[in-house]
Amino acid sequence: MGARRDRRERRRWPWVLAAVAVAGALVAAAGPAVAGALREQGAASVRxxxxxxxxxxxxxxxxxxxxxxxxxxxYGLTVNHDDYVVIYEAYASNVTPSVVVTPR
Structure with a gap:
């Protein structure tokens, strides 16, 4: 009984390793997309x-x-100018300024 179980476990290892490799590849592929989304969300928060x-x-x-x-x-506003470019344009004192924030 023990030898049979050992053979089954040895047959499972290639599948487990393949599943781990595929999961790692998916995480690595999604990394830049997630980082870009976080930068965009950060820019919106700064704006x-x-x-x-x-x-x-x-x-x-x-x-x-x-x-x-x-x-x-x-007014205690702190902007990380190393990570974001902020374009602030005030047209008149009674008009809301135009604010564009771009991640670097």
Whole structure:
């Protein structure tokens, strides 16, 4: 009985190794897609934070700030400029600024 079980277990190992290899290949293939999705989600979060800080500034000061630097200096906004490019365009003090955030 023991010899039979050993033979069955030896026949299973190639299948187990193949399944592990396939799973590893799927994880490796999905890695860049997941990383890209996380970067895009991070960019959306940064954009939302900039717009919230701009709205807070408008509520307190009565106008939208002209620069992103104003939000960083006076409203505690922190942007990782190494990971994201932020384009902040203020047209008028009473118009919500245009904010575009792109991952690097």
């Amino acid at each position: 939302d934070a900039v717009l919230r800080a701009a709205a807070q500034c408008c509520a307190i000061e009565g106008s939208y700030p002209h620069t992103l630097r104003h939000l960083e200096q006076h």
